[in-house]
Amino acid sequence: MKALVLAHLLATLTMFGVIWTIQLVHYPLFSGVGADGFSDYAEQHRLRITWIVLPAMLVELGTALWFVFDRPDAWPSWAAWAGLALVGVVWLSTAVLQVPLHGALSGGFDPDAHSRLVGTNWIRTVAWTGRAALVLWLLHRSL
Secondary structure: OHHHHHHHHHHHHHHHHHHHHHHHHHHHHHHHOOOOOHHHHHHHHHHHHHHHHHHHHHHHHHHHHHHHHOOOOOOOHHHHHHHHHHHHHHHHHHHHHHHHHHHHHHOOOOHHHHHHHHHHHHHHHHHHHHHHHHHHHHHHHHO
């Protein structure tokens, strides 16, 4: 159980750090890349960031689901369900909003798509911030 808790904590805190970096640094800088190289830049961003976020997101999803059914005794059931719900928000937002907007940007820089990407990414930023607070609180309860 300790290994699952640590994997869960590591995955969530990894994504917490990544999403704030993306939100405050990386996505805003998209507008400064320039039209000539933007399509290649956007494709490289998609390929490279996937190596970081996909493993962490899969571990987070798997462990969040696990803890709904088998959680440490110190964790209230509502917290496990809330954590899974926040993972659902992240995955839904990613699939319905961010992935299509990245697709729109892959053809070249579009100021409207970029603005919507930065704006809608706050959904994931807030959700992962909530998850980080929740998993740290759950860790505290476990100690």
